[in-house]
Amino acid sequence: MKRYNPKEIEPRWQQIWDETGVYTADLQSSKPKYMAMSMFNYPSGAGIHIGHAMNYTISDVKARFKRQQGYESYHPVGWDAFGLPAENYAIKAGVSPQQSMATIIPSYHKQYKAMGWSNDWEKEIATHLPEYYKWTQWIFVQMYKHGLAYQDSRMQWWCEKDNSVLANEQVIDGKCWRHDGPDDPLVQKKEVKQWFFKITEYADELLGAIDDLDWTETVKLAQKNWIGKSKGAEVEFVIDGTDKKVTVFTTRPDTLYGATFLVLAPEHELVDGVRTDEQKQAVDAYIQAAQQKSEVERQAAKEKTGVFTGAYAINPINDQKLPIWIADYVLEGYGTGAIMAVPAHDERDNEFAKKYKLPIIRVVQNDAPDDECSHDEGTMMNSGEYDGQTSSDARENIVKTLAAQGKATEKVNYKMRDWSVSRQRYWGAPIPIINCEKCGPVLVPDEDLPVVLPELDDFKPNGDGRSALARASDWLKVACPECGGEAERETDTLDTYICSSWYMFRYMDPHNQKAIFDSEIVNKWAPVDFYNGGDHATAHLLYARFVTRFFTKIGIMENPEPFKQMLFNGKVTAGDGTMFSKSKGNGVDPLDIIAQGYGADALRTYLMFAAPLDTWIRWDSQGVPGTHRFLSRLWALVQEYLEAEERVVSEAAQKDILRATHQMIRKMTEDIEENRYNTAIAASMTAVNELYKLKVEHLARTTVWQEALEAVVVCVAPFAPHIADELWFQLGHHTSVQKDTWPEWNDKYLTQDTMTIVVQINGRLRTTLEVDTAATEDAIVMAAKSDGKVAAHLEGKEMLKTIYVQKKLVNFVVK
């Protein structure tokens, strides 16, 4: 009997799949389409790790399942190649990022194939290739032409180590996301001229569509928080003794009578204009101190600080004079950078008022002690004519009154800012702009795209805030497309989030040289049916949704959402629950596991079996041997069958065989569809166990066994595709198991002649009965009552009630 040897069969099948192109999707096919993918990979010298094995197997199983079900299933592959790590590596190693990608990417090919992933290699893409980034640049051009790309000077997060600007989401706990070690510096703010995409214009649309998405709930929530919509009003306060006005944003205009002071952010433009001469020194000192503090220190500061400006503002609702303070707990970047402080009903204002002995006036009735605050809504008090109204009525009425006088407007604010898309680094798609002294920034004409990134010897940033491209003088100097005069190319490159915001559509038409993609194909294949990754990826998903919506607005595609289903899957940690890390040397290399002889099939099956997909799994060194054992059992069963004699199998045994297989088919079909891979695999194990019991007396080369084994092989194929194809051929087939093979279950094989009835007394299990499925209620209750054990318990008791649940249970309630 041949032994199960994954080392022999896996490479063989990988080669056959390659040669026959079973995983090449026909995008023009008339079959129903299905597209499953995981977030694409950032190629680095380290190769794939166990986290990749997890992520990509999840989408691979889905793609295989659908392919077997008869869908035209497309499991694409590509590389998110631009970005800082490759550039930093290039600086260190002196090898150009172009060159290192040219060697790294092919090494990934081997690793992906060794994992048995069903990628369509004909349609492979990589974001650093001119044929790809031509269209990344084209998106910038379109954004610009539609008024959604603009340039602005902003205070930006700046990482000294990278010499580059960082987006908000790239700042984690005050440090650069790539330099967050204990010795790394905190990020700084620096004024830089930046290109932005006006994503805020889509904020409401992006928010509104979230609820309908079939995505992991926490990911949806993260998107909502990120957008951070809040409804309120802007209220105008006149500064006493001047004609200057300061506008505040508040979500609680109902508490306007409770405002006892105003607070401006230190960077607020009115600060210089309002402070009195007596307070100049104190204010200047405070602002200087605030500037020196990094954002982290500001946020970490437990105690609130501030300084009085000496100026007062007039409360528009009751003409009260309110002192104007400056404090860094008010942020310049949100709302108007100024607030009305209501210490009775806002915790931060309360803390500040207590520290600086400012008055606290309660305007919403509550039970809190006098100097405590409560943000609850309720009935108004101390609010003039609004006393007795509910918060929500007062809110509406106060805004209405002030609006009539031009002193307030309803206002919606978002936490989300416009998307900063320029990076002062070399390894990215050059921004297709030419800066002309006469004409200003001018778009590179479409026919001149792509602006090819020149190969350099030295990739270090220029040190003046510009990328290495500032030193590429041949590339830099160019004639202005408008006036023909001397001009320079933009030396910023595009944020790699742009590259990844549209790659799923390029997958659908990867070699198109005339357009970003063919609309007809994309309208057929979008949205992506299944998308997964091990991160919330809030920014990536939001940007992808934004760009997709933009595409629909400019008429190149129809569906405004890129991903129909999005699964945020768990990760793999070391057995002690800590993250795998190179420095600790506790990593588990998927390729090692395969090489040890367990094979990719056992590894894939273990990863999908260990826990539900959204749960973090702890690596268990006994896990892969366990799934390997299961696959060996299946292998051995097929071998025994092939060597068995032809003979008649009893009708009862046939029924048992059919029931075991059809139960498995049903459970696996439903569970894979619903992303419950762990219980799907359990169902296949149960079936194999059942067949093992049946084989002892009934194994024979007959149709019923042939079909049962085929069903198991087919159902296991999404998880363990190599052994499946091998056994499929051994069972006499000549075409791959990977396509159009998924079986249907038949309910008639699931029925049994008898059923198990649970018998309870006062809700406690006393016995179970095997009865004929056709048995009536009366017959079942009679049988239950006369059962020996039950009768003993009923002896001498008064029968109060008999509960009968159809085909399930009898419960006698006695006293």
Next chain:
RNA sequence: GGGCGAGUGGCGGAAUUGGUAUACGCGUUUGACUUAAAAUCAAAUGACCAAAAGUCUUGUGGGUUCAAGUCCCACCUCGCCCACCA
């Protein structure tokens, strides 16, 4: 501080949504095969009890119900995300 989620054997985890708690796997124990070991096959495996019978058991305490891992209330513990956003 805010939000979300989770507590089930020695371990990872099941439980058709109120109806036999602990599927499946790991581990452990025993037996078969073997000179022996590994591998494989078979059996057992929540706790208490020598065993049968029985009792107890889904973080803790209450409640609803004929019946609760599942529903309700209170508490404890853990995890994740966001965090001075007015």
